[in-house]
C-alpha cells in the first residue's frame with residue numbers, strides 16, 4: 162500500500178510539473194503572438210516579409226506590432242492621420258505605400274531609421290507643408306510620390322539628402338513658386354513631374370541642381386511666358402512637357418542648352434504664332450506637338466531649324482485657317498504629320514508637302530476640306546502614303562476621283578493577305594492620339610479601317626457614301642470628259658439632218674402635203690396602240706483615265722483596276738447589291 166501510494170505521489174508530482182511546463186510554454190507562445198499580431202483586414206505574408214492592409218482594414222494608425230524585419234508595407238486607402246516616428250521599428254523597410262490616407266504632416270526626422278527605404282508613396286493625402294527635415298535619413302530613396310496633395314510651398318533644401326532619388330512626383334499640388342534651392346541635392350533625379358500646379362516661373366538656377374534630368378513634366382501650370390535659359394543646365398533632358406500652361410510668348414533662347422531634347426509638347430497654350438525663333442539649330446527635337454494654340458496662320462519656314470523633326474502634330478487649332486505653301490520648308494525628315502481637327506482650315510495648297518520627302522503618314526482628318534488635290538501626294542512619288550482624311554466635308558466631284566483610287570490602293574495593300582477580315586465583324590474605328598502614335602507605328606489594321614471610313618458630304622445624292630466603295634463613274638469625270646465629243650457629234654448630226662431636210666424640202670416640195678397627211682395618220686395609229694418608250698442601246702464611251710499623270714502608264718491602271726475588282730472582298734449580299742447598282746441608269750449624277 163505504502164509503495165503504491167508513494168508511486169501515486171511521484172506520478173502526480175510529474176504531472177504537475179508537466180502541466181506547469183506546458184502552461185509556461187503556452188504563455189510564452191501566447192506572449193509572442195500578442196507582441197506580433199496581424200491586424201484585422203490585413204494580409205501578413207511572413208515568408209516574404211510583406212504586409213498588406215488595404216482599404217478593408219480601415220486603420221487609423223500605422224500598426225506597430227508587425228514583424229520588425231518587414232520589407233514591404235502596403236497601407237493604402239486607410240484613415241491614417243499621423244505617422245510620427247511610426248516606422249522606427251521597421252528598419253528593413255524597402256517599400257512603403259501610404260497613398261490615399263489623411264496624412265497632413267510629416268514631422269522632422271520621421272524616417273530617421275529607414276535608410277533601406279527605396280520607395281515611398283504618399284500620393285492622395287492632405288499634406289500642406291513639408292517640414293525641412295521630413296526626409297532626413299532616407300539615403301537609399303529612389304522614388305518619392307507626393308502627388309495629389311495640397312502642398313503650397315516647399316522649403317529650400319528639403320530634398321538635400323535625397324542624393325539617390327530618381328523619380329519625384331509633385332503633380333496635382335498647389336505649388337506656386339519653386340525657389341532656386343528647392344531641388345538642391347537631387348543630383349541623380351531622372352524624372353520630375355510637377356504638372357498640375359500653379360507655377361508661374363522657374364529661375365535660371367533651379368535645374369542646375371538636377372543635372373541628369375531626362376523627363377520633365379511641367380504641364381498644366383501657369384507660365385504665360387518662358388524666359389531665356391531656364392533649362393540651360395538640362396543637357397540630358399529628352400522629354401519636356403509644357404502643354405496646357407497658358408504660354409503666350411517664348412523668349413528666343415528659352416530652349417537654350419536643351420541639346421538632347423527629343424520630345425517637346427506645347428499643346429494647348431496661347432501662342433498666336435509658331436515660335437520659330439525659339440527653335441534653335443542645336444535642338445534635336447524629333448517630336449513636336451503644337452496644336453490647340455490660337456494661331457491663325459502657319460508662316461513660311463515655321464519649323465526651319467528643326468532638321469531632326471520626325472513627327473509634327475498641329476491639331477485642335479480652331480483658328481488655323483491658312484498654311485503658307487513654304488510653311489514646312491526645311492524639315493525634310495518628317496515622317497508623320499498630323500493636321501487634324503482644325504475646323505477653320507478649308508483649303509490647303511497642293512504643293513505644301515512638296516519638300517517632305519520622308520513623309521509616310523499624313524493625317525488630315527476632321528478639317529473642313531471639300532476638296533484635296535491629287536498633287537498633294539503625287540510629288541516625289543508618295544503613292545504609298547498612309548492618308549487619313551476622315552471627317553472632311555468632301556464634295557465628291559471629278560477632282561476627288563483620285564482619292565477613291567488611292568484609298569483602294571491603301572486598303573488593297575494589306576487586305577489581300579486576309580480578304581475576309583471586314584466581312585465577319587463590325588468595324589470600330591480607333592482614334593489616334595499622341596500617346597498611341599508615339600508608342601506604335603500605324604498598324605495595318607488601322608490603315609485599312611481608316612481607308613474604309615472616308616465619306617462624301619456632297620453632292621446630295623452621294624452624301625455619307627463611302628468614297629472607297631463608290632464606282633469611279635459616280636465622280637462625274639466620265640460625264641465631263643465625254644460631254645465635249647457628244648456636243649460636237651450632236652452639232653454635226655444637226656447640220657447633216659438640217660441639210661437633208663432642206664434637200665428634201667427643195668426636192669419634194671410637191672409631195673409635201675402628202676407627207677403631212679401620212680404623218681398625221683401614223684400618229685393616230687400610235688395613240689390607239691399601247692404606247693411605250695423605245696429603249697435605244699446606250700452609247701458606249703471609252704473611259705479616259707484621269708490617272709495618266711498619276712500612274713504614268715495607262716496599261717498599269719487598267720490592270721490595277723481589274724485586279725481590284727477581283728480582289729475587293731464582297732460577300733454574297735454586297736455582290737448582288739453591287740451588281741444591281743450597275744444595272745441602274747446613272748441618274749444620281
Ligand SMILES: *[C@@H]1O[C@H](CO)[C@@H](O)[C@H](O)[C@H]1NC(C)=O
Nearest residue numbers: 204211213214215216217235
Ligand atoms: C493588397 O490587398 C488588396 C485587397 O486584398 C489587393 O487588391 C491588392 O492587390 C494587394 N496588394 C498587394 C501589393 O499585394
Ligand SMILES: *[C@@H]1O[C@H](CO)[C@@H](O)[C@H](O)[C@H]1NC(C)=O
Nearest residue numbers: 238239260261262284285309
Ligand atoms: C484619393 O483617395 C480617395 C479616398 O480614398 C479616393 O476616393 C480617390 O479615388 C483617390 N484619388 C486618387 C487620385 O487616387
Ligand SMILES: *[C@@H]1O[C@H](CO)[C@@H](O)[C@H](O)[C@H]1NC(C)=O
Nearest residue numbers: 290292293294314315316317
Ligand atoms: C519654411 O518656409 C516658410 C515660408 O517661407 C517659413 O515661414 C518657415 O519658417 C520655413 N521653415 C523652416 C523650418 O525654415
Ligand SMILES: *[C@@H]1O[C@H](CO)[C@@H](O)[C@H](O)[C@H]1NC(C)=O
Nearest residue numbers: 308330332352353354376378
Ligand atoms: C508623373 O510623371 C511620371 C513620369 O512621367 C508618371 O509615371 C506619373 O504617373 C505622373 N504622375 C501622375 C499623377 O500622373
Ligand SMILES: *[C@@H]1O[C@H](CO)[C@@H](O)[C@H](O)[C@H]1NC(C)=O
Nearest residue numbers: 332356357378379380400402
Ligand atoms: C504630363 O502630365 C500630364 C498630367 O499629369 C499627363 O497627362 C501627361 O501625359 C504627362 N506627359 C508626359 C510626357 O508624360
Ligand SMILES: *[C@@H]1O[C@H](CO)[C@@H](O)[C@H](O)[C@H]1NC(C)=O
Nearest residue numbers: 375396397398399420421422
Ligand atoms: C546627350 O547628348 C550627348 C552628346 O550628344 C550624349 O553624349 C549623351 O549621351 C546624351 N544624353 C542622353 C541622356 O541621351
Ligand SMILES: *[C@@H]1O[C@H](CO)[C@@H](O)[C@H](O)[C@H]1NC(C)=O
Nearest residue numbers: 381382404405406407429430
Ligand atoms: C487646356 O488648358 C486649359 C488650361 O490649362 C485646361 O483647363 C484644359 O483642360 C486644357 N484642355 C485640354 C484638352 O487639355
Ligand SMILES: *[C@@H]1O[C@H](CO)[C@@H](O)[C@H](O)[C@H]1NC(C)=O
Nearest residue numbers: 428452453476477502594595
Ligand atoms: C483635341 O480635342 C479633343 C476634344 O476637345 C480632345 O479629345 C483631343 O484629345 C484633342 N487632341 C489633342 C491632340 O490634344
Ligand SMILES: *[C@@H]1O[C@H](CO)[C@@H](O)[C@H](O)[C@H]1NC(C)=O
Nearest residue numbers: 501502526527551552592593
Ligand atoms: C474626328 O471627329 C470625330 C467626331 O467628332 C472624333 O470621334 C474623332 O476622334 C476625330 N478624329 C481625330 C483624328 O481627332
Ligand SMILES: *[C@@H]1O[C@H](CO)[C@@H](O)[C@H](O)[C@H]1NC(C)=O
Nearest residue numbers: 531532556557558559560561
Ligand atoms: C469639285 O469641288 C471643289 C470644291 O467644291 C471645287 O473647288 C472644284 O472646282 C470642283 N471640281 C470640278 C471638276 O468641278
Ligand SMILES: *[C@@H]1O[C@H](CO)[C@@H](O)[C@H](O)[C@H]1NC(C)=O
Nearest residue numbers: 570573577721722724725728
Ligand atoms: C491589289 O493587290 C494586288 C495584290 O497585292 C496587286 O497586285 C494589285 O496591283 C492591287 N491593286 C491596286 C488597285 O492597288
Ligand SMILES: *[C@@H]1O[C@H](CO)[C@@H](O)[C@H](O)[C@H]1NC(C)=O
Nearest residue numbers: 582583584585586587588589
Ligand atoms: C453587327 O452589328 C449589327 C447591327 O448593329 C448586329 O445585329 C450584329 O450582331 C453585329 N455583328 C457582330 C458580329 O457583332
